[in-house]
Amino acid sequence: DGGITQSPKYLFRKEGQNVTLSCEQNLNHDAMYWYRQDPGQGLRLIYYSQIVNDFQKGDIAEGYSVSREKKESFPLTVTSAQKNPTAFYLCATREGRQFNQPQHFGDGTRLSIL
């Protein structure tokens, strides 16, 4: 979606290394999300943030960390504690004020283990 930038597009992680995935938005949306998608599967929620300086764990938060210091930015760190990090990572935003406001997605980061 226009207005949501994820980088890098491809990322390789070495054993024991932490890596950080970037997500920036200029849509002025309150809520931001990180999802993980494994091949042939649906999206699973890692973390989400409804407002600056606040975030909640999703269903698979172990081995990941986030911060929300600015409204525009919601970086995701994949730590060495995440033993199976290979996946397609998607960042989404949502205006978040009313029902039936959809999420909008960046074009994703593919993470692989070296």
Next chain:
Amino acid sequence: RKEVEQDPGPFNVPEGATVAFNCTYSNSASQSFFWYRQDCRKEPKLLMSVYSSGNEDGRFTAQLNRASQYISLLIRDSKLSDSATYLCVVNSDNFNKFYFGSGTKLNVKP
């Protein structure tokens, strides 16, 4: 039980056919419902929101059945370009938290 369940398919249909997918959800308090389309190795893109009274957008019609807790997507006059995976999305008790189905794959053949 999964929060959102979909038939994975694939649904293989000829061009011009009408095809329908259902998606069931477990939380009776859910209030936000969406259909997304995802092409291979791409991000999901919003197809349409689903409103209580049902809604239509061109060849696409979405319906919500609260009593039976499912949403449906009907595609009329299928095009080759409709080939994709269709994801249904439902919110949880938390206003801003959503669950995705695993997707239904559609293949439209010439």
